[in-house]
Amino acid sequence: MTFKAFIFGLLGTFGIPWLLVVVIPYSTMRTPVPVQYEEGSQLSGAFIPSREGRITEGSKIYGQEGCYQCHTQIIRPTYAGNDVHRGEWAGLRKGPDVKVDTRRETIADDFQQEKVAHIGQSRVGPDLSNFGRRLAHYLKANKSELTSEEWILMHLYHPSDLPGYKDGAKPYDSACPSKGGLFNEIEVFGAGSGTLPVNIKAGRGVKPTDRARALASYLLSLKKDTLGNPLPEALNYNTEAPVSDK
Amino acid sequence: MAETTSTAESSDVALRSSIDRSLRHPVMFFFSSGAVWLALAIVLGLVASAKKHSPEFLSYFSWLDAGKVDAAHMSAMIYGWGFQAAFGMIIWLMARLSRKECTAAGTILWAGHVWNAVVFYGVIRIMMGEGSGIAWMEFPGEVWPVLLLCYAAITIWSLIQFQVRDAGHVFVSQWYLLAGLLWFPWIALTAWMFVFVFDGGHPLMVTGIAAWFKATLFFLFFLPTALASAYYLAPKVTGRPVYSYNIALFGFWSLAFFGPWAGMQRLMGAPIPQFLPYAGAASMVLILIPAIAVGYNVIKTVMVSREVVAESPSLRFTVSGILAFIAFGVLSMLLHTVPSMKMTQFSYSGYGLDILGIYGVFSLCAFGAIYFIVPRITRREWLSRRFITWHFYFSLYGVLAIVTCAIIGGMSQGQGIEDLSQPFSTMAGRASQFGWGVTLAWGCLLFANLSFCLHLLLMWARLGRRSSHPTLLKGHSVGNPHGPEGEIDNYTSASV
Amino acid sequence: MDPTRDNPLKRFTAFWIAILLVFCFGVGLIILRPLTHANSETAYDMRRDDKLAVKADIDRAQEGALNKAALQKAFDEQKKSFTTNTVVAGSMAVPGAAPVPVPVDTPADTPAE
Numbered sequence: 001m002t003f004k005a006f007i008f009g010l011l012g013t014f015g016i017p018w019l020l021v022v023v024i025p026y027s028t029m030r031t032p033v034p035v036q037y038e039e040g041s042q043l044s045g046a047f048i049p050s051r052e053g054r055i056t057e058g059s060k061i062y063g064q065e066g067c068y069q070c071h072t073q074i075i076r077p078t079y080a081g082n083d084v085h086r087g088e089w090a091g092l093r094k095g096p097d098v099k100v101d102t103r104r105e106t107i108a109d110d111f112q113q114e115k116v117a118h119i120g121q122s123r124v125g126p127d128l129s130n131f132g133r134r135l136a137h138y139l140k141a142n143k144s145e146l147t148s149e150e151w152i153l154m155h156l157y158h159p160s161d162l163p164g165y166k167d168g169a170k171p172y173d174s175a176c177p178s179k180g181g182l183f184n185e186i187e188v189f190g191a192g193s194g195t196l197p198v199n200i201k202a203g204r205g206v207k208p209t210d211r212a213r214a215l216a217s218y219l220l221s222l223k224k225d226t227l228g229n230p231l232p233e234a235l236n237y238n239t240e241a242p243v244s245d246k
Numbered sequence: 247m248a249e250t251t252s253t254a255e256s257s258d259v260a261l262r263s264s265i266d267r268s269l270r271h272p273v274m275f276f277f278s279s280g281a282v283w284l285a286l287a288i289v290l291g292l293v294a295s296a297k298k299h300s301p302e303f304l305s306y307f308s309w310l311d312a313g314k315v316d317a318a319h320m321s322a323m324i325y326g327w328g329f330q331a332a333f334g335m336i337i338w339l340m341a342r343l344s345r346k347e348c349t350a351a352g353t354i355l356w357a358g359h360v361w362n363a364v365v366f367y368g369v370i371r372i373m374m375g376e377g378s379g380i381a382w383m384e385f386p387g388e389v390w391p392v393l394l395l396c397y398a399a400i401t402i403w404s405l406i407q408f409q410v411r412d413a414g415h416v417f418v419s420q421w422y423l424l425a426g427l428l429w430f431p432w433i434a435l436t437a438w439m440f441v442f443v444f445d446g447g448h449p450l451m452v453t454g455i456a457a458w459f460k461a462t463l464f465f466l467f468f469l470p471t472a473l474a475s476a477y478y479l480a481p482k483v484t485g486r487p488v489y490s491y492n493i494a495l496f497g498f499w500s501l502a503f504f505g506p507w508a509g510m511q512r513l514m515g516a517p518i519p520q521f522l523p524y525a526g527a528a529s530m531v532l533i534l535i536p537a538i539a540v541g542y543n544v545i546k547t548v549m550v551s552r553e554v555v556a557e558s559p560s561l562r563f564t565v566s567g568i569l570a571f572i573a574f575g576v577l578s579m580l581l582h583t584v585p586s587m588k589m590t591q592f593s594y595s596g597y598g599l600d601i602l603g604i605y606g607v608f609s610l611c612a613f614g615a616i617y618f619i620v621p622r623i624t625r626r627e628w629l630s631r632r633f634i635t636w637h638f639y640f641s642l643y644g645v646l647a648i649v650t651c652a653i654i655g656g657m658s659q660g661q662g663i664e665d666l667s668q669p670f671s672t673m674a675g676r677a678s679q680f681g682w683g684v685t686l687a688w689g690c691l692l693f694a695n696l697s698f699c700l701h702l703l704l705m706w707a708r709l710g711r712r713s714s715h716p717t718l719l720k721g722h723s724v725g726n727p728h729g730p731e732g733e734i735d736n737y738t739s740a741s742v
Numbered sequence: 743m744d745p746t747r748d749n750p751l752k753r754f755t756a757f758w759i760a761i762l763l764v765f766c767f768g769v770g771l772i773i774l775r776p777l778t779h780a781n782s783e784t785a786y787d788m789r790r791d792d793k794l795a796v797k798a799d800i801d802r803a804q805e806g807a808l809n810k811a812a813l814q815k816a817f818d819e820q821k822k823s824f825t826t827n828t829v830v831a832g833s834m835a836v837p838g839a840a841p842v843p844v845p846v847d848t849p850a851d852t853p854a855e
Contacts, residue, residue, distance in 0.1 A: 001416070001421070001495065003409070006421065006424070007763070009499065009502070010425055010428060010429075010502060011766075013499070013502040013503050013506065014429065014432060014466075014502070014506050014767075015767075017506040017507045017525075018432070018436065018506065018767065021458060021506075021507060021509075021510065021522060021525060022436060022440065022455055022458060023771070023774060023778060025451060025454070025518065025519055025522060026440060026447055026448075026451045026455065026778060027777065027778035027779070027780070028519075029447075029448040029450065029451045029518065029519075030446055030447060030448060030451075030778070030779065031781070031784050032448070034784060034785035034788055035785075045785075045788060045789055045792065046785035046788040046789060047785060048785045048786065048789065060379065061375075062379065063377070063378065063379015063380065064314075064375045064376060064377050064378075064379050065311065065313050065314065065375060066311065066312065066313020066314045066315075066316055066317050066377075066379075067313055068313075068379065068381070069312070069313050069316045069317070069381075070298070070312070070313070072592050074515060074516055076514070076515030076516075076591075077515055079515075079584070080514050080515030080584075080587070080588060080591075081515055081588050081591065081664070082588075082663070082664050082666060085666050086663065086666065086670070087669070087670065105517075106516065106517055107517050108448065108450060108517040108518070110517075111448075111449040111450060112449075114449045115449060115452065116379065116380055116441070116449050116452045116453050116456070117449035117450045117452070117453045117516075118379070118453075119450075119453050119512070119513060119516060120592065121381060121592070121596070121597075122592050122593055122594060122596065122597065123592040123593065123659070123663065123673065124298055124674070124677055125674075126670050159301075174301075175298060175299065175301050175674060175678065176301060177297055177301040177305060177311055177312040177313070178301070178305055179308070179311060180305065180306075180308045181308025181309065181311065181375065182308075211375075346748070398761075398764060402757065402760050402761065402764070405756070405760035405763075405764075406753055406756040406757055406760060409752070409756035409759070409760075410747055410748040410752050410753055410756060411747070412747060412748075413747060428763055428764065431764045431765065431767075431768075432766075432767040435765065435767055435768035435771070436767055436768070436771060439768065439771050440771075444775075444778075444779070446779070
């Protein structure tokens with residue numbers, strides 16, 4: 001084999017996948033063709049996903065804190081996995097307090113405003129695609145006094161401080177590490193210091209930093225079900241979902 | 247033994263020893279600093295693994311948060327240990343195979359120091375919470391151009407050496423080294439530009455390209471370097487030629503053909519063009535072909551001299567690395583069929599396969615190369631057979647344990663998550679049990695590498711044995727298994 | 743060692759060939775950039791046209807409803823007495839008007855703090 005033959009062989013065997021797997025898909029996915037709502041739908045024009053919260057900043061902090069190592073953010077279609085049917089990962093199931101099944105698979109627009117999609121490495125912890133929706137529903141169903149933001153900040157500070165979090169029938173020991181670095185301990189003189197409802201010492205409270213609040217805002221914005229973004233027919237792959245659940 | 251060499255042979259010995267002298271500083275630097283980074287990476291890996299099942303472990307230190315420590319562990323392992331071990335191997339192997347002295351040792355050493363400083367800076371930034379949040383590319387974006395420039399300053403000389411080599415047979419190792427040297431900047435520049443430089447890319451494609459980089463970094467840089475070392479050491483130490491040059495070329499081109507498609511299978515099920523993850527999964531399955539080709543070739547080469555494999559540390563580690571490559575190929579095939587991926591895509595199994603690749607295949611072959619190269623450039627022999635033996639067995643136990651726990655644990659996890667009658671805590675509980683196994687295995691590896699690091703640093707400090715007899719793992723053999731070429735004679739001048 | 747294969751010229755050319763090979767795909771990306779970053783219509787662009795049409799309608803309507811003659815007449819009226827306006831109790835001071843005597847605080851009015 002001559003050097004020339006070797007180089008051409010290398011350029012060819014590398015260049016073709018480079019084009020087909022990296023360059024061309026990247027350029028075609030940069031601006032996908034907008035999907036229109038169907039005729040007769042209440043919404044008109046092109047489908048634009050909307051998310052509330054500090055998405056871009058929060059997503060960056062989510063990556064920096066390494067949350068993607070243990071959590072995923074993808075509801076796969078059923079040929080690739082059972083995520084749609086797992087608990088309330090894909091949305092809310094029909095039930096006594098939920099009139100419409102809101103579950104759906106992930107679509108490409110679900111990662112708008114983020115620089116990188118945090119699909120995730122492994123599921124040491126649950127999938128977070130619909131974390132915001134799940135949390136709000138859980139707090140409402142259990143008539144909790146905490147707001148969503150307080151709950152998630154307390155979870156980030158010290159997961160085991162949260163009273164009675166249950167998954168299924170038994171209490172669940174969260175393996176989530178406490179992110180103490182996102183919080184400051186300050187002196188408090190009364191109510192209104194912006195501290196968490198956690199007791200540490202008399203006269204001291206735990207105050208979230210702005211980084212913690214951005215992360216909390218991002219996590220609460222994770223509502224990738226049909227309520228969060230009403231989908232046009234063309235994107236709605238998952239119409240009927242079975243009623244039974246666990 | 248020196249009296250029976252002819253003039254031609256002794257000028258050959260003189261050339262080899264002058265090559266070794268010319269690059270002793272950079273190569274020894276890369277191996278020593280790489281070994282220290284490996285020890286650090288293993289400590290971080292231990293902490294990271296412990297935090298997955300015992301989140302309270304060391305939670306007082308916020309810079310050791312799980313997530314950040316995981317990222318720091320992988321970055322230290324790959325950029326601190328992996329690249330530096332590879333640099334040492336590449337520089338020495340290409341110089342010896344092309345029979346050219348190294349003329350830029352100073353530049354390489356400087357670039358190596360800058361590399362170390364930059365990796366250290368990057369790891370500190372990650373622990374401070376200022377990484378990039380992208381797996382295997384966790385350094386902040388501004389670090390990459392410096393790394394790429396250092397890489398060019400370190401490796402361009404090897405490319406030149408290849409081009410000015412004497413006319414004649416080109417060794418298989420040289421093709422692998424040349425390919426690895428070119429493949430890395432191709433994938434790194436591409437990944438860096440798409441992920442950090444270009445804006446407006448779809449977030450899913452940014453993740454996809456990072457996943458492609460993760461896979462091709464192993465297949466197209468670390469693996470070729472390890473295989474180049476194996477193809478050099480197997481014939482060298484046994485004194486026999488490579489079993490088949492044609493099979494070797496077939497193994498090389500099949501890797502070149504299948505390797506660059508890998509990576510996107512981590513996004514199976516994501517809303518991206520479907521052929522991307524399927525191409526990635528197919529490529530991971532077909533990696534079995536080069537694995538079997540290379541494995542067959544190398545094993546056939548050394549099989550006739552089994553006692554040499556048992557005696558020589560370099561060959562023991564190298565053959566273990568090649569066997570690990572065959573195991574990698576088989577496991578990769580089993581884990582990347584669509585039914586398996588449904589279960590194991592987001593489980594421990596992916597981690598187990600990654601560690602099998604980086605530690606089992608690359609690092610074991612790198613250890614083999616280090617045990618061969620260091621005596622030649624320091625002109626001293628390894629001090630302790632016991633250290634080498636501990637290093638070997640504990641590495642083997644550790645890697646086998648991590649891979650077994652991770653892969654079986656991953657399948658158990660996956661079965662738990664696919665079974666809709668079980669709540670999520672079942673899967674989490676299973677993961678935790680296997681997590682303990684992985685943590686204990688990291689403890690094994692830590693012990694193995696502390697003995698390796700200590701041993702290597704003693705050699706770096708010129709405290710090795712002055713002797714003509716290499717340190718072997720089994721008794722004192724009459725015939726030197728390293729062959730007359732490998733004989734180090736410190737008491738005869740090289741001009742004989 | 744064969745001197746014709748290894749000389750400074752050969753090393754020099756080998757260096758530049760190596761540089762070219764190492765950076766070729768990066769250069770390729772830069773060359774391909776106009777193709778990969780070509781503009782195309784997004785959902786926001788589709789909505790933009792509708793929104794701009796609505797805005798144009800509003801601008802036109804507001805323009806039509808603005809009674810410029812009456813406005814000018816009111817400005818002219820104000821101009822006549824602008825500089826001589828004085829402050830009266832309950833009105834805001836006009837900048838540039840003549841200063842008005844300010845009531846002085848007696849000690850009894852000042853709160854004790």
